[in-house]
Amino acid sequence: MASRDGVNAHVARWRRTAHRARIALRRSGVDYFRxxxxxxIAFAGLLLTIPALTVATVWNPEWFSPTALVLPIVAGGLLxxxxxxxxxxxxxxxxxxxxxxTLGTAPADVTVTPGNVLVVGACGFFGLVLAQFRARVGxxxxxGGTMLFDLxxxxxxxxxxxxxxxxxxxxxxxxxxxxxxxxxxxxVAARTHGGRTLEVVLTDVSGKxxxxxxxxxxxSGAFGGLLGSLPPHGFLxxxxxxxxxxxxxxxxxxxxHLVLDLESGDYEILSAGHPPALQLNAATGQxxxxxxxxxxxxxxxxxxxxAVKGSLASGDVLMLFTDGLVExxxxxxxxxxxxxxxEADRYVTTGFEGAAWHLIEACAKDVNDxxxxxLLSRRG
Numbered sequence: 001m002a003s004r005d006g007v008n009a010h011v012a013r014w015r016r017t018a019h020r021a022r023i024a025l026r027r028s029g030v031d032y033f034r035x036x037x038x039x040x041i042a043f044a045g046l047l048l049t050i051p052a053l054t055v056a057t058v059w060n061p062e063w064f065s066p067t068a069l070v071l072p073i074v075a076g077g078l079l080x081x082x083x084x085x086x087x088x089x090x091x092x093x094x095x096x097x098x099x100x101x102t103l104g105t106a107p108a109d110v111t112v113t114p115g116n117v118l119v120v121g122a123c124g125f126f127g128l129v130l131a132q133f134r135a136r137v138g139x140x141x142x143x144g145g146t147m148l149f150d151l152x153x154x155x156x157x158x159x160x161x162x163x164x165x166x167x168x169x170x171x172x173x174x175x176x177x178x179x180x181x182x183x184x185x186x187x188v189a190a191r192t193h194g195g196r197t198l199e200v201v202l203t204d205v206s207g208k209x210x211x212x213x214x215x216x217x218x219x220s221g222a223f224g225g226l227l228g229s230l231p232p233h234g235f236l237x238x239x240x241x242x243x244x245x246x247x248x249x250x251x252x253x254x255x256x257h258l259v260l261d262l263e264s265g266d267y268e269i270l271s272a273g274h275p276p277a278l279q280l281n282a283a284t285g286q287x288x289x290x291x292x293x294x295x296x297x298x299x300x301x302x303x304x305x306x307a308v309k310g311s312l313a314s315g316d317v318l319m320l321f322t323d324g325l326v327e328x329x330x331x332x333x334x335x336x337x338x339x340x341x342x343e344a345d346r347y348v349t350t351g352f353e354g355a356a357w358h359l360i361e362a363c364a365k366d367v368n369d370x371x372x373x374x375l376l377s378r379r380g
Contacts, residue, residue, distance in 0.1 A: 077127025
């Protein structure tokens with residue numbers, strides 16, 4: 001009986017030890033992701049390269065220059081914590097001193113010159129700045145690119161348009177400012193009421209490019225959750241309240257909300273300070289502005305948003321866009337809309353297939369602002 005109790009106690013102690021080890025491992029993984037974890041493997045490897053480079057430089061200075069020490073210094077700036085990096089710099093400085101004394105009688109082109117010291121020191125300074133930035137952000141160098149790629153893909157996936165029934169065509173094109181990967185413009189869309197209704201929200205967050213990308217990611221997730229969960233007239237007030245609660249310095253956005261009955265073609269448009277939608281009447285060949293009233297999102301509480309109604313018949317087209325497509329410092333928004341509709345007339349005969357991308361190219365190719373265009377057409 002005593003032997004069995006001893007075994008049970010041993011098993012209990014082993015389980016407690018294993019549990020502590022799992023907790024320590026989990027914390028280590030979290031800390032490493034935050035940039036606070038152990039970097040001893042990279043640190044040890046880089047430390048070993050410094051004496052190796054020093055010996056190689058002393059042994060054959062024609063093939064190995066004293067400035068070769070910048071290699072572990074630059075790698076350390078990408079991989080190590082600031083505290084470890086300072087130790088690496090101290091060892092590199094000692095290696096430079098050793099090389100200076102050892103090569104003191106060598107020809108001038110193989111000795112340690114002040115220029116060599118300046119190059120190594122400059123690389124060390126920029127490596128330390130980079131390490132401090134990584135420590136502040138909390139993203140390891142090896143995972144930083146993956147995280148940014150994942151964020152960009154999340155925005156792209158959240159902006160995907162649902163499949164529409166036969167007789168409808170919808171496409172969207174988005175162009176970030178300055179050729180960047182992130183944009184302050186985004187779309188969320190869903191089919192509601194059993195798939196009969198299409199709801200699309202096009203939003204333009206204040207700022208542009210990378211500056212607005214993080215806010216666009218947060219808002220696109222929040223707006224995607226609100227869309228379809230509230231009555232259509234309740235979406236913009238709820239989005240306005242959400243934006244006010246964020247208390248951002250640049251906490252405003254423009255948005256346009258389309259609610260379309262896919263069976264009848266009737267629609268409503270609600271706007272929060274957004275440029276008007278444009279509808280092409282196939283019977284007359286004329287474009288008509290659909291301007292709904294409403295203030296910017298995130299400006300004041302209790303804002304009201306009025307709807308404008310319309311209907312899409314066979315051959316009609318509806319365009320939603322952000323101000324980057326039609327506004328510029330040297331022209332009025334009305335001129336930009338005229339140019340957009342003039343370019344869009346060229347695609348009437350082709351059914352607007354692939355027209356969204358080409359319209360941005362034609363109207364706002366080199367504009368330093370985010371641009372987005374959504375085309376919706378009803379076919380006969």
